[in-house]
Amino acid sequence: MVDTPHNTNIDRHDVEAVNKKENRPLYKKREKIHPKRVNGGFRRLKWWIMAATLGVYYIVPWLRWDRGPGIPDQAVLIDIPARRFYFAFIEIWPQEVYYLMGLLILSAFALFLVTSLVGRAWCGYTCPQTVWTDLFLVVERFVEGDRNKRIKLDRAKLSLSKITKRIIKHSIWLLISVATGGAWVFYFADAPTFFVKLVTLDAPFVAYATIGILTFITYTFGGLMREQVCTYMCPWPRIQGAMMDESSLTVTYKEPRGEPRGPIHKGQSWEGRGDCVDCNACVAACPMGIDIRDGQQLECITCALCIDACDTIMDRVGRPRGLIGYATLSGEEPPKDKKTLVHNLLRGRVLAYTSLMAIVGGVMLYALLSRSDMDINVLRDRNPLYVKLSDGSVRNGFTFKILNKSHLQRTFMLKVNGVDSPEITVVGNHRLNGGMHHFVVEHNRVKNYRLFIAVPGSQINSASADIEFVLTDIDTGQTSTYDSVFRGPEK
Amino acid sequence: MSDNKHIDDVTGVETTGHEWDGIRELNNPLPRWWLWVWYASIVFSIGYWVLYPAWPYPGGYTKGLIGTTSRMEFIEDMKKAKALQAPYEQKLSQATLEQVRTDPELLEYAMAGGKSAFSVNCSQCHGSGAQGFKGFPNLNDDEWIWGGTLEDINFTITHGVRNETDDEAHSTDMPAFLQDEILTPSEIADVSEYVMSLSGTSTDAVSSKKGQVIFAEQCAACHQAAGEGSTDLGAPALNNTIWLYGGDKKTIMETVSNSRKGVMPAWGQKLNADVIKKLTIFIHSLGGGQ
Numbered sequence: 001m002v003d004t005p006h007n008t009n010i011d012r013h014d015v016e017a018v019n020k021k022e023n024r025p026l027y028k029k030r031e032k033i034h035p036k037r038v039n040g041g042f043r044r045l046k047w048w049i050m051a052a053t054l055g056v057y058y059i060v061p062w063l064r065w066d067r068g069p070g071i072p073d074q075a076v077l078i079d080i081p082a083r084r085f086y087f088a089f090i091e092i093w094p095q096e097v098y099y100l101m102g103l104l105i106l107s108a109f110a111l112f113l114v115t116s117l118v119g120r121a122w123c124g125y126t127c128p129q130t131v132w133t134d135l136f137l138v139v140e141r142f143v144e145g146d147r148n149k150r151i152k153l154d155r156a157k158l159s160l161s162k163i164t165k166r167i168i169k170h171s172i173w174l175l176i177s178v179a180t181g182g183a184w185v186f187y188f189a190d191a192p193t194f195f196v197k198l199v200t201l202d203a204p205f206v207a208y209a210t211i212g213i214l215t216f217i218t219y220t221f222g223g224l225m226r227e228q229v230c231t232y233m234c235p236w237p238r239i240q241g242a243m244m245d246e247s248s249l250t251v252t253y254k255e256p257r258g259e260p261r262g263p264i265h266k267g268q269s270w271e272g273r274g275d276c277v278d279c280n281a282c283v284a285a286c287p288m289g290i291d292i293r294d295g296q297q298l299e300c301i302t303c304a305l306c307i308d309a310c311d312t313i314m315d316r317v318g319r320p321r322g323l324i325g326y327a328t329l330s331g332e333e334p335p336k337d338k339k340t341l342v343h344n345l346l347r348g349r350v351l352a353y354t355s356l357m358a359i360v361g362g363v364m365l366y367a368l369l370s371r372s373d374m375d376i377n378v379l380r381d382r383n384p385l386y387v388k389l390s391d392g393s394v395r396n397g398f399t400f401k402i403l404n405k406s407h408l409q410r411t412f413m414l415k416v417n418g419v420d421s422p423e424i425t426v427v428g429n430h431r432l433n434g435g436m437h438h439f440v441v442e443h444n445r446v447k448n449y450r451l452f453i454a455v456p457g458s459q460i461n462s463a464s465a466d467i468e469f470v471l472t473d474i475d476t477g478q479t480s481t482y483d484s485v486f487r488g489p490e491k
Numbered sequence: 492m493s494d495n496k497h498i499d500d501v502t503g504v505e506t507t508g509h510e511w512d513g514i515r516e517l518n519n520p521l522p523r524w525w526l527w528v529w530y531a532s533i534v535f536s537i538g539y540w541v542l543y544p545a546w547p548y549p550g551g552y553t554k555g556l557i558g559t560t561s562r563m564e565f566i567e568d569m570k571k572a573k574a575l576q577a578p579y580e581q582k583l584s585q586a587t588l589e590q591v592r593t594d595p596e597l598l599e600y601a602m603a604g605g606k607s608a609f610s611v612n613c614s615q616c617h618g619s620g621a622q623g624f625k626g627f628p629n630l631n632d633d634e635w636i637w638g639g640t641l642e643d644i645n646f647t648i649t650h651g652v653r654n655e656t657d658d659e660a661h662s663t664d665m666p667a668f669l670q671d672e673i674l675t676p677s678e679i680a681d682v683s684e685y686v687m688s689l690s691g692t693s694t695d696a697v698s699s700k701k702g703q704v705i706f707a708e709q710c711a712a713c714h715q716a717a718g719e720g721s722t723d724l725g726a727p728a729l730n731n732t733i734w735l736y737g738g739d740k741k742t743i744m745e746t747v748s749n750s751r752k753g754v755m756p757a758w759g760q761k762l763n764a765d766v767i768k769k770l771t772i773f774i775h776s777l778g779g780g781q
Contacts, residue, residue, distance in 0.1 A: 029523070383620030387631040387778065390731040395778060397631070427776045428598045450602075452778045 012263060013280035017291035019231070019299050030228055032154065033289040035137060036147035036281075040308025049125050050134055058179070061186035065089070068407050071444065078188050084444075090368065093405060095375070102364040106357060113353040115243040117345075118326070119250035123236065123301035129229050130301060132180070132222040133287065136173055143169040147284060173223045174215070181214030227288045230301055237298050246330035247344050251302045253282075253293040253324050254331075261293075264317060275319045282306035282324055292324055374410070375403035376471040376480045386487045392457035393423075394488045400426075400451045402471065404441040411474045412439045414451075418467030419486050420459040425452045438474070453486065460488040584765050588641035591772055598772065605773025608766050612758065621777055625736055626753055631777045634733045637661055638722040639781040645771040649759035652725070657757030663724045665713070669748035674705065676748075682706050683743040689718040689730040692738065 018031040063075035065088055072079060077086040085092040085100075092099050114121050123130060144150045144165050156162055185207045186194060197203040198211075221229050230237060244250070258276035276293070283291050285306055288299045292306045310324040326334050328344075335341040381397035389395055404410050413436050416422050426437050427450035441447045453467075469482040497506045499517055506515040521529075540546065543555040579600045583591060591597045610619065616627045623629030628636060637647045650659040668674040674682070685702030687693040707716070713726035720728030727735060736742050736751060758767060774780070 381620070383618075384622035384629070384631060387622075387629065388733060389632055389779075390634045390728065390733055392732060395631075397778060425778070427602075428592070428595055448599075450776060 012278065013284040015280045015284045017283050017286070017294070018289040019227070019297075020291060020294065030225075031289070033227060033287065034147045034150045034154075034284075035287040035305070036284040036309070037141060038281075038285045038305050038308040038312065040311055042304035042308050046125060046134065046303070046305075050131050053126055053128075053131050054135070058183050061183065061191040067091075071407060072190060074190055076187060077190070080188060091405070093403065095377075095403070096371075099364065099367070102360055102367075105360050106364070109353050109357045109360065112243050113350065113357065115240050116245065116248055116347075116349050116353060119244060119248055120237075120240055120300070120302045123230065124251075124303040127301075129221060129234070130303065132176075132218060133226050135176060136222040136226075137287070139172045139176070140169055143172070170223070173219055177215040177218035177222070178211065180218045181211035184214055185210055227299065230288070231299050237301075243349070244329060245347065245349060247328050247332075247347055249326045249328055249334055250296065251292065251300065251304055251307060251324065252327040252331070253295070254322070254327065255293070255295075256331075258293070258323050270319070275314070275323050277313065277317060279313055281309040281313050285309035296329070372478070372480060373404075373406040374412070374471070374473060374478060374480050375405065376469060376482045377401040377403070378469050378482045378484045380484055380487075386489070388489065389454060393454045394457060394460050395452055395454040396486050398451045398453070398484070400449045400469070402439055402441050402447050402449070404443060404445055404447075407443050409440065409442050412441065413437070413472045413474055414439065415470045415472070416453060416467055417470060419453070419455045419465055421456060423454045425454075426450065427452075439471075455486065455488075463488055463490045580765060583768060588645060588768065588771060591768065592641065592775070598776075601769045601772040602776055604766070605769035605771070605776075608762070608770050609773055612762065613770070616755075621774065626751065628735055629733075630774050631779060632733055633779040633781075634728055634731065635722055635779070635781070636720075636725050636727050636735070639775075639779055641771055641775055641780070643722065644774055644780070645767060647755070648767050648770055648774075649757065649764075651757035651759075652755040653752060654754055654757055656760060660757055661725050663713075663726075664752060665726075665746075665750045667748065667750040668709070670750075673709065674747070678702075678705055679744050679747050680740075682710065683740050683747060686710075686718065686729050686743055686747075687738070687740060690732050690738065 013036075018033055060076050061074065064073050065075040065086070066073050067086070072084075072086060074086065075088055077084075079086065083094045090099075111122055140150065144153050153162060153165065182198070185198070185203075189207075194203065194207075198207065225233075253276075257274060259274040261274050261276035261278045263279075264270075264277045282293070283306075285308070286292065287303060287305065288301060290297050290299045292300065304326075307322075307324050307326075311321040314321050314323055328334070335344050377400070379399040379401075381399075385396075387395045387397070400414075402412055414424065415436075416424065424437060426439075429437055429439065429449060439447065439449065465486045465488075467484055467486045469484060471480045471482075472478070497508060497515065498504070499506055499515065502517060504517045504519060507518045509516060520526075540553070541555070542557045544552055544560055545555065546553045579597065582597055583601060586594070586597060591601050609617075609621065613621070617623055617630055618627070621630040623631075628634075633639065635643065637643060637652070647661065650657045650661065652661045653664065654660050666673060669676065669679060681698045681702035682705045683702070684693050684695050684698040685700075685706050688696075688699045688702075693699045706714075706718075710718075713724045714720055714729055715726075718729035720726050720730075732738065734742075735753075736746055758770075762770075
């Protein structure tokens with residue numbers, strides 16, 4: 001074939017978008033999509049993102065982080081039996097689960113921000129569903145060949161070679177699925193020792209059950225359901241519309257330039273017609289089975305593969321690239337000059353999402369930096385609220401917890417402010433020092449005490465007095481406080 | 492019907508084939524996934540019938556292949572829990588009450604066990620927080636009718652108070668001064684006034700003065716000269732503001748006139764010694780233990 005720009009015959013793909021609106025009755029069986037391989041800048045970018053995301057997922061549990069003796073040295077570990085979450089230098093206790101909430105809020109706003117700027121970039125590039133489907137497609141192409149070969153194989157009668165190919169494909173898929181489920185459990189146990197346990201069948205049943213369920217899900221979602229997960233199961237496509245406005249970038253077919261479309265013949269002039277040669281390369285490449293030329297659609301995950309497919313064709317026919325490309329919802333090209341870029345970035349919703357992220361991130365950072373490695377929790381008795389003693393004094397009971405989050409055994413001292421001459425007794429604690437109770441708490445532990453405070457009747461002035469528990473580390477002088485109330489009879 | 496399908500003109504959807512007064516019903520099948528879930532639950536339920544007890548028949552029921560029921564699983568779980576508790580139970584039954592109190596681990600175990608036993612057996616009268624009610628002593632405070640040491644508490648729980656089932660039960664009793672015609676109503680009023688003066692709530696000094704003489708004659712033997720009470724005789728202290736039935740004049744007169752004769756069962760006949768040990772430790776730890 002002579003590849004001179006103006007005289008190129010472009011093969012027309014015999015393809016129809018299976019998810020076209022008119023081909024989409026509610027109860028139709030899934031029609032298999034055979035995405036064709038494309039080459040280009042976006043495809044390369046997606047390879048890198050795939051490598052990075054899969055790499056992070058599989059490698060992170062194996063990273064080590066030394067925290068001293070007796071404490072797990074896994075960099076990222078969710079230790080459910082001990083109720084600790086380790087993330088590098090951060091160690092989160094169940095009482096601090098609000099960090100997790102902060103992280104989720106931050107992720108949600110990040111998703112909103114990205115969507116308002118560049119559409120469904122999360123869906124198209126980084127969503128696990130997209131990444132794993134892409135990986136499964138690589139396997140499918142490797143074993144069964146590209147689009148046309150796959151279609152032929154699907155239509156072919158059952159033969160030894162067909163069965164062999166199918167078995168190889170599904171086996172590799174299952175291996176990937178097992179590895180996916182397998183990597184997940186390493187986030188919940190010490191990876192190297194747990195790996196040995198898994199292999200020698202010494203791991204608990206729940207680990208195998210988790211791997212089994214995740215294997216099943218990975219295999220079905222990545223191999224069998226694919227685009228149906230995005231279209232029917234995921235709520236995000238239905239929400240994302242609210243995040244976008246006319247300045248949001250998304251993958252677009254530039255209709256004014258492309259239409260009227262039609263096949264181009266050797267030597268034909270471009271006068272009076274559009275750039276679209278109606279070769280259907282974009283449709284053949286689409287993993288979602290849509291025709292991007294129909295405009296914005298719920299199914300489109302903006303994976304940008306149609307851009308690469310179209311650019312290849314445009315190069316061959318000698319027309320400029322970008323007939324399909326990123327454009328704003330209002331049809332404008334992505335901002336090139338500084339002024340429009342700034343104008344685009346300073347939109348209300350972009351500013352709102354950014355500042356919300358900054359606030360949540362700031363609060364979390366402050367909380368993390370000012371996080372104390374000791375804490376005190378006080379739970380006052382509500383039944384009875386108070387007890388009158390024979391000498392006329394009034395006693396309140398409290399359950400009192402000391403959290404020693406450090407890696408050393410520490411000794412604490414307790415003081416109660418807010419009532420006069422309180423007499424403190426602690427059930428079962430006999431370590432007294434100069435009349436003060438000393439509490440010894442081992443490293444990385446919570447200790448529970450029953451505590452009574454008695455106040456002489458003459459000092460009780462109201463039915464309720466605000467009091468403050470002050471816990472002091474005897475060695476470092478570090479303190480934690482907790483506000484509570486002291487109840488007495490109604491006057 | 493199935494061989495002559497009727498397609499609705501407007502929607503293009505098949506109908507059920509039935510017609511009522513010219514109205515036809517569209518036949519929109521269930522979503523495929525829904526159907527599959529339904530089939531899967533049918534398969535699951537068959538598995539359930541086979542594995543677990545399911546079908547009754549005259550004189551019995553199918554036992555299921557795995558030979559277990561949720562009740563048996565519960566019994567298994569309880570057995571496991573008991574096995575975990577066994578070392579503590581053994582230590583507890585060998586330790587003296589004082590040893591339990593000074594061993595932090597055993598103390599925590601006994602307090603938890605005592606709390607649960609208290610909720611089941613004692614809270615009906617003494618209240619869920621052991622706060623007591625009229626006639627049922629508050630166990631949180633530091634006044635004890637029959638003594639507040641570990642041994643005293645243990646004895647009281649084991650044998651009870653004034654019951655007819657345990658010969659060792661606390662049995663001393665207060666006379667009903669009016670019913671037994673020991674005192675006249677006006678004498679009872681005077682002695683009640685004096686009792687109130689012991690905790691500083693009397694308002695009638697003359698009557699109280701008269702009552703003092705009667706108190707020395709009739710009451711001091713048990714309640715002691717200054718009204719400090721006696722735990723050996725179960726005579727409550729009268730010189731403080733803690734009252735079992737109430738400290739107003741009317742209630743005190745009622746108590747003196749008719750006596751109270753509060754009763755508590757002998758728990759030693761119902762609970763084993765180790766449970767009573769746990770109850771003792773729990774009640775002692777409520778704050779008033781001596």
